[in-house]
Amino acid sequence: xxxxxxxxxxxxLLRRLCSHCREAYQPSDDVMRRLxxxxxxxxxxxxxxxxxxxxxxxxxxxxxxxxxxIDATMRELITQRASEGTLRREANARGFVxxxxxxxxxxxxxxxxxxxxxxAILADESVQDRCGSCGEKxxxxxxxxxxxxxxxxxxxxSCRQDLLPEWKACPFCSAPVVSPxxxxxxxLKVAPPPTGSKxxxxxxxxxxxxxxxxxxxxxxxxxxxxxxxxxxxxMEALKAVxxxxxxxxxxxxxxxxxxxxxVCRRLRENVKTAFIPILMLTARGESETRTKAFLVGTDxxxxxxxxxxxxxxxxxxxxxxxxxx
Numbered sequence: 001x002x003x004x005x006x007x008x009x010x011x012x013l014l015r016r017l018c019s020h021c022r023e024a025y026q027p028s029d030d031v032m033r034r035l036x037x038x039x040x041x042x043x044x045x046x047x048x049x050x051x052x053x054x055x056x057x058x059x060x061x062x063x064x065x066x067x068x069x070i071d072a073t074m075r076e077l078i079t080q081r082a083s084e085g086t087l088r089r090e091a092n093a094r095g096f097v098x099x100x101x102x103x104x105x106x107x108x109x110x111x112x113x114x115x116x117x118x119x120a121i122l123a124d125e126s127v128q129d130r131c132g133s134c135g136e137k138x139x140x141x142x143x144x145x146x147x148x149x150x151x152x153x154x155x156x157x158s159c160r161q162d163l164l165p166e167w168k169a170c171p172f173c174s175a176p177v178v179s180p181x182x183x184x185x186x187x188l189k190v191a192p193p194p195t196g197s198k199x200x201x202x203x204x205x206x207x208x209x210x211x212x213x214x215x216x217x218x219x220x221x222x223x224x225x226x227x228x229x230x231x232x233x234x235m236e237a238l239k240a241v242x243x244x245x246x247x248x249x250x251x252x253x254x255x256x257x258x259x260x261x262x263v264c265r266r267l268r269e270n271v272k273t274a275f276i277p278i279l280m281l282t283a284r285g286e287s288e289t290r291t292k293a294f295l296v297g298t299d300x301x302x303x304x305x306x307x308x309x310x311x312x313x314x315x316x317x318x319x320x321x322x323x324x325x
Contacts, residue, residue: 005075005296006071007069008067008070008294009065009066009068010066011063011064011065011275012064012099012103012120013061013275013323014061014062014063014064014103014111014112014120015056015062015120016059016111017045017046017047017057017058017059017110017111018059020052021049021052021057022047022048022057023047023048024043024044025045026044027115032114035103035104035107035118036101036104037108042108043110044107045110046113046115047113062106062111064102064103066096066099067096068091068096078291078295081287099121103121119320120321154167199225199226200225200226200248200323201226201227201246201248202226202227202247202248202250202315203244203246203248204216204219204228204229204231204250205230205231205233205236205237205252205260206230206232206281207232207256211252211304212230216228218306218311219250221312222312224316224319229244229246233255233257233258234255234259234260234262234263237249238258238263238266238267241267241273248278248322249276249277249279251264251280252281253280253281253284253293254282260293261293264278264280275322277322278297279298279300279301279318280298281306282304283304300314
């Protein structure tokens with residue numbers, strides 16, 4: 001019998017404040033509220049910058065972690081596709097500590113700053129767009145605006161795969177696209193990292209050579225230097241990770257010999273590779289597949305066919321969250 005997931009772990013690396021130049025300051029009320037620090041009686045610090053930290057205000061890293069035990073009750077809720085709110089309430093009732101709460105504890109200890117936590121943990125806002133109809137914030141995964149119900153992405157009425165605006169029929173199930181679908185014309189942007197950032201290695205894993213080539217070309221448009229490595233199957237991917245130590249993995253799901261689920265699971269089980277960010281890039285969009293992908297440890301999930309802006313926005317977000325660049 002296959003083993004069941006018993007624990008889900010999330011982590012972020014925050015830059016540690018330089019002990020030589022940190023200084024107390026008062027963040028805005030909005031920042032204090034967002035980071036749940038409104039009741040903090042102790043001083044809050046930031047890095048001023050000095051020769052010891054080369055003017056950055058930071059020296060070293062500190063990790064924050066989120067642990068979610070999966071017992072029979074939580075597993076049943078996930079199987080029943082319970083809402084995020086229901087899952088959070090159940091977790092909170094068991095003493096669950098979120099990444100934000102763990103980060104706030106490090107702020108109170110003077111180990112990191114509010115701005116660093118906003119950058120590393122609440123970085124989703126940097127890749128949010130706004131609905132072209134009502135102006136409300138939307139995210140990359142949204143197909144419909146939750147505020148005004150405007151359609152944001154064309155989607156097949158039969159198999160629910162994402163489509164390109166000019167397609168007249170679905171390439172996945174051949175269903176006709178009856179009417180043109182509105183979409184916003186705003187593009188997701190990736191904020192460039194600071195000058196002089198360390199060159200990233202990104203491993204692209206897919207059993208189709210054309211897909212590997214297209215993804216590699218897309219990632220060449222990232223606003224920071226990246227060396228693109230490729231692997232044609234799961235076994236090659238594990239060997240490449242061991243030999244090259246990539247900064248991030250873009251991982252296909254359906255591959256011969258070893259699928260993306262198993263590759264992701266093995267990377268998460270190895271302490272040397274457990275914290276490498278993983279973006280699953282697949283043509284499968286069923287909720288059960290997405291749930292399983294996150295349960296085995298993927299950091300993000302993107303459907304094929306993809307848009308270059310969205311792929312790069314998601315890759316950029318994972319890089320900023322994990323490495324602070």
